Amino acid sequence: MARFSFNQATAKHWPLADVVAGCAAAGVPGIGLWREPVQEYGLDRAARLVRDAGLAVTSLCRGGFFTAPGWRDENRRAIEEAATLGTRELVLVSGGLPPGSRDVDGARRQVADAIAALAPEARAAGVRLAIEPLHPMFCADRCVVTTLGQALDIAEQFDPAVVGVVVDTYHVWWDDTVYAQIARAGDRIAAFQVADWVTPLPEGVLLGRALPGEGCVEVRRLREAVDAAGYTGPVEVEVFQADLWSRPGPDVLAATIASYLAHVP
Amino acid sequence: MARFSFNQATAKHWPLADVVAGCAAAGVPGIGLWREPVQEYGLDRAARLVRDAGLAVTSLCRGGFFTAPGWRDENRRAIEEAATLGTRELVLVSGGLPPGSRDVDGARRQVADAIAALAPEARAAGVRLAIEPLHPMFCADRCVVTTLGQALDIAEQFDPAVVGVVVDTYHVWWDDTVYAQIARAGDRIAAFQVADWVTPLPEGVLLGRALPGEGCVEVRRLREAVDAAGYTGPVEVEVFQADLWSRPGPDVLAATIASYLAHVP
Numbered sequence: 001m002a003r004f005s006f007n008q009a010t011a012k013h014w015p016l017a018d019v020v021a022g023c024a025a026a027g028v029p030g031i032g033l034w035r036e037p038v039q040e041y042g043l044d045r046a047a048r049l050v051r052d053a054g055l056a057v058t059s060l061c062r063g064g065f066f067t068a069p070g071w072r073d074e075n076r077r078a079i080e081e082a083a084t085l086g087t088r089e090l091v092l093v094s095g096g097l098p099p100g101s102r103d104v105d106g107a108r109r110q111v112a113d114a115i116a117a118l119a120p121e122a123r124a125a126g127v128r129l130a131i132e133p134l135h136p137m138f139c140a141d142r143c144v145v146t147t148l149g150q151a152l153d154i155a156e157q158f159d160p161a162v163v164g165v166v167v168d169t170y171h172v173w174w175d176d177t178v179y180a181q182i183a184r185a186g187d188r189i190a191a192f193q194v195a196d197w198v199t200p201l202p203e204g205v206l207l208g209r210a211l212p213g214e215g216c217v218e219v220r221r222l223r224e225a226v227d228a229a230g231y232t233g234p235v236e237v238e239v240f241q242a243d244l245w246s247r248p249g250p251d252v253l254a255a256t257i258a259s260y261l262a263h264v265p
Numbered sequence: 266m267a268r269f270s271f272n273q274a275t276a277k278h279w280p281l282a283d284v285v286a287g288c289a290a291a292g293v294p295g296i297g298l299w300r301e302p303v304q305e306y307g308l309d310r311a312a313r314l315v316r317d318a319g320l321a322v323t324s325l326c327r328g329g330f331f332t333a334p335g336w337r338d339e340n341r342r343a344i345e346e347a348a349t350l351g352t353r354e355l356v357l358v359s360g361g362l363p364p365g366s367r368d369v370d371g372a373r374r375q376v377a378d379a380i381a382a383l384a385p386e387a388r389a390a391g392v393r394l395a396i397e398p399l400h401p402m403f404c405a406d407r408c409v410v411t412t413l414g415q416a417l418d419i420a421e422q423f424d425p426a427v428v429g430v431v432v433d434t435y436h437v438w439w440d441d442t443v444y445a446q447i448a449r450a451g452d453r454i455a456a457f458q459v460a461d462w463v464t465p466l467p468e469g470v471l472l473g474r475a476l477p478g479e480g481c482v483e484v485r486r487l488r489e490a491v492d493a494a495g496y497t498g499p500v501e502v503e504v505f506q507a508d509l510w511s512r513p514g515p516d517v518l519a520a521t522i523a524s525y526l527a528h529v530p
Contacts, residue, residue, distance in 0.1 A: 102481050108441065137402040139439035140481050141464045150441045174404035176373065176415045199406045203468040216367050216405050 004260050005030030005058040006253060007193065007238035008037065014249030016041045020053045022253050030058040032193075032236045035081060047085050057087035058234040059130065059166075059191045065095035066114035067107050067144075075118050083125040089190045090122070091130050091166055096141040107144045112154050115163060123162045130190035131155055132166035135174075137205055148172050148181040155188050164190030167226055168238070170197060170209050173217040182225045189231040193238045194219050194264060202242070209239045211256060213263035223264055235264055269525050270295030270323040271518060272458065272503035273302065279514030281306045285318045287518050295323040297458075297501045300346060312350050322352035323499040324395065324431075324456045330360035331379035332372050332409075340383050348390040354455045355387070356395050356431055361406040372409045377419050380428060388427045395455035396420055397431035400439075402470055413437050413446040420453050429455030432491055433503070435462060435474050438482040447490045454496040458503045459484050459529060467507070474504045476521060478528035488529055500529055 038046045063078035082090040094111040131151040134143035151165040196215030201208040328343035347355040359376040396416040399408035416430040461480030466473040477484045
C-alpha cells in the first residue's frame with residue numbers, strides 16, 4: 001500500500017471529511033483531491049484536515065481549460081490551492097475547442113502559451129504544472145492534448161521541476177508509442193493514475209472507466225514502465241463510474257484498494 | 266460532384282436497389298458499398314446493378330477483424346467480392362482485442378501477419394488492402410490500428426499497389442501528427458472518407474458521427490492535405506448516425522450531397 005493513493009473522484013459523493021477519515025482508517029497513505037470539494041469544505045480547513053489525518057495530498061485536480069475565458073485567474077488560484085494543500089502536482093486538463101471553433105491547432109498553441117505564462121508563478125509557489133493528455137475522444141470538448149508525446153512536446157520547453165506530465169492508464173493505453181513516450185518522459189512524470197477501459201462506453205463517455213483489472217488495460221505493465229522511466233511516486237486510482245458513485249464511500253474505497261493490490265503493485 | 270461518393274452506410278436502411286437508383290438519378294458518380302447488403306442482394310446481381318447504373322464502386326467495406334476466428338476465409342471472400350464488384354479498394358478494419366485479452370501488442374502483430382498472408386491473394390485479384398485506422402475509442406472492441414502513422418508502419422512493409430491506407434476525417438482529425446502522416450502516406454492513400462465530429466457521444470459511440478460541416482473537424486483542410494499528398498480519388502461521405510438512419514433514403518442522400526458541396530470541395 002506504500003504507493004497507493006485514493007483519488008477522491010473515485011467516490012465522488014463521499015464528503016471530504018469522511019473520505020479523509022476513511023482513508024486514514026484504512027491505512028491509505030495518499031489522497032488525490034479535487035478543487036470543487038476542497039473549495040466547498042474551505043481551502044485552509046481542508047489543508048488542516050488532510051494534514052491532521054497524516055495523509056499526503058498526491059495531486060490536485062485540476063487546472064487548465066486554457067481555451068475558456070478567465071483561464072489565467074482560475075489557474076493562479078489553482079496553483080495557490082495546490083501550494084496551500086501541500087501538494088506539488090497540479091493536474092492540468094487543457095480544455096477542448098472553444099464553442100463553434102474548428103481551430104485545433106490554434107487551441108493547442110493557446111495551451112502552450114498558457115503554460116508558458118503560468119510557469120513562473122508555479123515555480124514561485126513550488127508547484128509543478130502536470131499536463132495530462134486525455135484520451136482522443138475528449139479532444140473536442142475537454143482536452144486538445146491527446147497523447148503523451150504531445151504533452152511532452154509542450155513540457156520539454158520548460159524545467160522538469162516546473163512542468164511535467166501525467167500518465168493515466170485510461171487515457172494512454174491504446175497508443176502504440178506509449179512505452180517509448182513513457183521512457184522519454186523520465187523525470188517529467190509528475191503523476192501516475194490508473195483506471196481500466198471497458199466497453200460499451202456510456203453516453204457522453206466520461207463515466208465509462210473501471211477499476212484496475214476489470215477491463216483490457218495492461219495496468220501493471222504500464223506501472224512497470226513508469227517505474228523503469230524513474231518514477232517513484234504515488235499511484236493514484238481515479239475512476240469515474242456511475243455505478244461506483246452510487247455505492248457508499250467505504251465500499252468504494254475497499255473495492256479500490258482490493259483491485260489496486262491485485263492488479264497494480 | 267466529380268469526386269463525390271455516397272457510402273451506403275450513410276443511409277443504412279435504404280435498400281441497395283433504391284440507393285443505386287437514387288444515386289444514379291442524382292448524378293452521383295460513385296458509391297461505397299458494404300458486404301452485408303451486397304450479399305443479401307446477391308453479389309453478381311449487385312455487381313450488375315451498379316454497373317448498369319453507371320456507378321463506380323469506390324470501396325467495399327469491409328474486411329479485417331483479424332483477431333476473430335475464421336478471419337482468413339472471411340477475408341478471402343471479401344477480396345473476391347471486391348473484385349467482382351469492380352472496386353480496387355477493400356477497406357480493412359483490423360478488429361479489436363479478442364474477448365478477455367489485454368494483449369494489444371499481440372493483436373497488432375496478428376494484424377500485420379494477416380495482411381502479409383492476404384497480400385498475395387489481393388494482388389492476384391487486383392484488389393488493394395486499405396488499412397483503416399479507427400479512432401482510439403474503438404481500440405478495445407473494433408480496431409487496434411488507431412492512428413494513420415500506425416497504419417502506415419504496417420502498409421509500408423508492402424507494395425503500395427497492394428496495401429494502402431484509408432484516411433477518414435472522423436477517425437484522424439484529433440491527431441497532432443495527422444498532416445505529417447498524410448504527407449508521408451502519399452500514394453498509399455487508397456480511400457478518403459469524410460464525417461464530422463460532434464459531442465456528446467452517444468452510448469456505444471458508434472453512431473455519433475455527423476455530416477461534414479456539422480461538427481468541429483477541419484474537413485476541407487484534410488481534403489486539401491490528401492490532395493497535396495497526391496491523392497486524386499473519390500471522396501466518400503460515410504456517416505453513421507441514428508437520426509440520419511431514421512430518415513428516408515432520398516432525404517439522406519440530398520442532405521449528404523448538400524453538406525459535401527458546402528464543406529468539402
